[in-house]
Amino acid sequence: MELQRRKKRNLLKLPLLVFFAVVVIGFAVIFGLFHIRTVDVTGNQFYSAEEIQKMVMSDSLAENTIYLTWKYSDPAAAEELPFLSAVEISMIEPWHVQIRVYEKTIAGYLMFSGSRVYFDTDGNVVEISGEEREGVPPVSGISIGQPVVGEALPVADGGFLDDIVANARALHQSGLTPDEIHYDDQQELILYFGESRVLLGDTSYMEEKLEELSAIYPQMEGMSGTLHMENYTPDITSVRFVPGERGEEEQELIINLNRTSQEAETNEAGEPVQNEDGTPQTDTSETSETTAEEGGSGYVEDSSRFSTDANGNEIYTDEAGNTTTNLDQPYLGDDGQIITDGYGYIDPYTGAYILN
Known part of the structure; x- marks a missing residue:
């Protein structure tokens, strides 16, 4: 009788042992085989x-x-x-x-108590650390309270925060990455690229401003000065660029918007070459070729090199230093110089030799 009871107890223990064995093997598989390496x-x-x-x-x-x-x-x-x-x-x-x-797209970072406060294009704080993230520009001119990760930037003026968010989204969409983003005392946007700055003004037409800036930015590379876009509207066709290191403004240039076939000529320093009226000179080789094909002279009239001598006579001087006092028809050759032998020049229309 006792032997039978022992056999029954052993039979009851067997399924439990099998169950525990399966569990142990399962855990071994789960935590061994499925351990991430x-x-x-x-x-x-x-x-x-x-x-x-x-x-x-x-x-x-x-x-x-x-x-x-x-x-x-x-x-x-x-x-x-x-x-x-x-x-x-x-x-x-x-x-x-x-x-x-x-x-999340990080729009920039603010400095607060020695730490970088990174925020996204929704204006929310995503990180507070001393780590410098590559490709994330610093933002200045914004005063904030105590920042908290996961919450909105603590800017006292809610309208200003809305502008910051709108500008951040437009800037991200443009694909431009400035060296610095700054807001002035009027809460207007200024972007810094190298030794140049771009005055963008308030949020009016910001997407259009940045779209135009993205198109003309290659012309500004290596230049020093201020690009004025604060009064931009979609109706204007040009904007002013005033050379001078970070706003130490000198003689201004005019940069045309929405260009098509003609590109601005640049000097050895990479700056646009300007005409007397402030507009940049454009490559006229295509125009000259067309004129020649149509039976014209092949020479281009130029009126940007006039001066007056001691007797009050107007003089035209080309890039090589050749001069003429006959200003009725001053013409340049394909090399940009007056057709001359030192004593006179050839009228390209009549072929007549005209003395200086």
Whole structure:
């Protein structure tokens, strides 16, 4: 009888032993085979792969492939990371995952108590640290209170914050990355690029201003001065560029907007060559070729090199220093110089030799 009872107890223990064995093996598989050893990070721009991995896999179970995949299947999980709008986890192999991140667009950073306060194009603080993020411009001229990650920039003037957000979005859309973003005492926007600054004024036509700036910016590279776009409207066809280091203004140039076939000529310093009326000279080779084909003279009339001698006579001087006092028809050759032998020049229309 006692022997039978022992056999029954042993038979009851067997399923429990099998169950526990299965559980142990399962845990061994889950926490052994599915232990993450290889991580690929994609989609990151401002943050390094190491930073992304550390923040996404921050809790104690995050090194398990199954758990990590399950956790970020819920879109709300990314809300714990204020600099990301979404996170996607893909299992490549049981021990190999890919982390695909969608970073929020960082508009710039403000300095506060020795730390950089990074904010996105919605005006929300995404990070407060001493870390300098490549490609993120500093923003000055904005006073804020105590910043909190995940909350809006603490700007006292709500209307000003709206302007900051609108400008940040327009600037991101333009593709321009200034060296510095500044707001003056009137809360108007100024962008700095190298030794040049661009006065953009208030938010009026900001998208259009930045679109035009993006188109003409290559002409400004290497130049020093101020581009005036604060009074821009879609109806204007040119804007003023005043040379001079960061606003030490000298003689101004005119930069045409919405150009088509003609490009501004530049001097050896890379600055636009201007006519007497302030407009930039344009390449006339295409015009000259057309004139020649149509039976014209092939020479281009020029009126930007006039002077007056001691007797009050007007004199025309070309780039080579050749002069003429016959100003009825001053013509230049294809090399930009008066057709002359030192004593006179040839009238390209009549072929007559005219003495100086």
